[in-house]
Amino acid sequence: MTSTPDRAIEVVGLRKRYGSLDAVAGIDLHVNRAEVFALLGPNGAGKTTTVEILEGHRDRDGGSVDVLGHDPQHSGQAFREQIGIVLQSTGVEPYLTVEETLEQFSGYYPRPRPIGEVLEVVGLSDQGGARVRQLSGGQQRRLDVAVGLVGDPDLLFLDEPTTGFDPAARRQAWGLVHNLQALGKTVFLTTHYMDEAQQLADRLAIIVAGEIVAEGTPGELMNRDHVSTIEFQQTPAATSFIAGVLGEVAIGDGLVTIKTSEPTSALAMISGRAAEQGVELEGLTVTRATLEDVYLELAGPGAAADATGDDAGAEVSG
Template sequence: MSEHVVRVQDLRKTYRGGLEALRGVSFDIGRGETFALLGPNGAGKSTVIEILEGYRDRTSGEVSVLGVDPHRGGLDWKARLGIVLQNTGEAPTASVRELLAHFASFYPRSRDVDEVIAAVGLSEKAKVSVRKLSGGQRRRVDVALGIIGRPELLFLDEPTTGFDPEVRRHFWDLIRQLQAEGTTILLTTHYLDEAAELAERAAIIVAGEVASVGPIDDLGGPAARVPIVRWREGDAMHEERTDDPGALVAGLYARGGEPDRLEVVRPSLEDVYLSFLGDEARRVTEAGNAA
């Protein structure tokens, strides 16, 4: 893609007391692309997002969002953005339709309110107070507010937190619809299957630095994608990475038939992601995924 909607070069953020939240982060996002920002809690993802949205100043580095420095972005620039925050505070007493109609009036070319309500699966709740909705339904209202202004760039910060699996799949369909319309999307998520399903490219941020950036299937480089052969001999489990798992398996068969618990594993996005984390961060992430 020739046109970059987001450009970040050597972005740094140091807080009072010397805490370095970001240490030279660089990436870009092309027009119409869905880009995922991945990393454990405390890695710096939220700081990056807040700087791109214009809500937090940077210490140094170059940032351009829709051709504008976010630090200088005015109301016209902000009207081109859609933002779905991770936490949105107390729910209002207005109905779903009243709330969306109110927000739609702020934008010069907003989407049809009823079409947006239908798109997020809330048509039957259109006249219900947002405060009376379930947590998952309120999250869908958040998404509706993020897209009502027909944004050129949509920020989705953990958008499906609290969704059950069926609702999450419906949300993915909505994102695909936005992608087909040419919306550029910056997604942060702890669901790695979500990133793999929706994003073309991603950056993994660890301790304020970009550990890897590129197409989803290329993150970590060729070495991270080498297949793993696992098998059991006696009481011991064996594991070997190899570019030719077929030859290794054939050799094991030749030594005495099929080994016990033989499997060939091709590393997933989760495997690659975890390989960049320290032992403690890996433990916390794995515990969270198992919860």
């Protein structure tokens, strides 16, 4: 397999089967260098299986995988010197201090990044002397990222980096990923929060039941169907305002909703008529599809529970 220099990851027809279940059912994806790529999907969609195959933790059943010019399944030390892995669960010795932990891990790599620098990137500069077991959950997670970074990898895998975080901790984690981006690292992250993907990813793919159902930049995905939504509170004359407007109209719950691919002309028509009659359209809004709309449409009703999960709920913007 040949890898193009601007591609960090190239996956073709990847398959993984557990018993009779196709956890990953033949997916294609690529990640460019210095890009933050998000694999978004509901729980059990195959995200972790995919990322663990890319990391070399799992063997695949079919397809080809190229990560930084290596096949993870058959590569050893040289491959692992170039990647950093942040698993879903913490995996460091609880009785060592933060600095000792990083010192230990940095010894495994040929060109480690200075420990002070790593601590700064993850925001743990003040906790260097603290024992790992005394850190808060969020701090432990940041230590995990620090351990993933200490070898100065070209590519960092983050498997659900903010699951279980409170909103403030999530914001901090996002800042951290932006820092990594600024360092020129390629980041492959998995998440089931679409706001996270929207915030962080240069490109993303949505995986549902082991298959990629959409791929592109957040902008491309949101404009996928070129649909915007016009909404206002129902008035007696509403039907006359919207007569002849191109789009899908729904009236209910005291709201008039028009989904249209030509929001400019539709809005001009509606607001023109209303203005002529001197009617103020209460609560008038025009919104384009959010990534959430696209995600829920693609991932199906099962994803809805995840998408608005407890800890994310506060931040999901509708």
